[in-house]
Amino acid sequence: MATLDTSVLNSINQTTTSSGVTDSTQSVSSTEELNDQFMTLLVAQMQNQDPMDPVSNSDLTAQLAQISTVSGIEELNTTLEGITAQISSSEALQAASLLDQGVLVGGNAVLVGNATSTPFGLELADDVDNATVEVLGADGSVVKTFELGALEAGIHGFVWDGLLDDGTEAADGSYQLVVTAERAGESYDDLQTLSYGVVSGVNQTDSGAQLDLGPVLGVVSLDAVRQVL
CATH class of the missing domain: 1.10.287 (Helix Hairpins)
Incomplete structure (x- = not known):
């Protein structure tokens, strides 16, 4: 058969x-x-x-x-x-649609120019009892401290007035953000600092759309955007 x-x-x-x-x-x-x-x-x-x-x-x-x-x-x-x-x-x-729009993406840089700073943000997976943001100068020293207190889970945006802890204006340049937080009396690390950038260009690649945020933040994917300002 x-x-x-x-x-x-x-x-x-x-x-x-x-x-x-x-x-x-x-x-x-x-x-x-x-x-x-x-x-x-x-x-x-x-x-x-x-x-x-x-x-x-x-x-x-x-x-x-x-x-x-x-x-x-x-x-x-x-x-x-x-x-x-x-x-x-x-x-x-x-x-x-994001061209020339300001966005927050993962990063720890904040820029100062003409006594004006770029916004920055903080993303939390859970509520925290207390959060503190330190701004570091080029030499690594703390030049500004923000006591944010208790914060709910989610994305929070902030604006620095460009003044140092001693009341003087910060010099133009790039500064680094360091965030610490506490939850139920213990250190909390499930967080991400967010930096501000303006979308100056869009590139379509095989892996998807890429946004050009300038020389500091570079090129990021579309899904890296945490908030549009």
């Missing part, structure tokens, strides 16, 4: 799926070719089977199920490709 060897179908399955998502033209072509190959093999099986020992219904059902599965995978790949294209297009539009 000649039967339709499942290894043939498995080989076809591997050939179809190994290349991943393809364009819709290739997908349709592959599906049509696969169906043609299956029908050719099925007809050959029916013509050459032993009349005294025909192929069982269960074998035929299994073979039909395999070809249906492969066709379904082809259609699913085409659908996923369309969804991916829509997501990329939406992400590009969202990134373009």
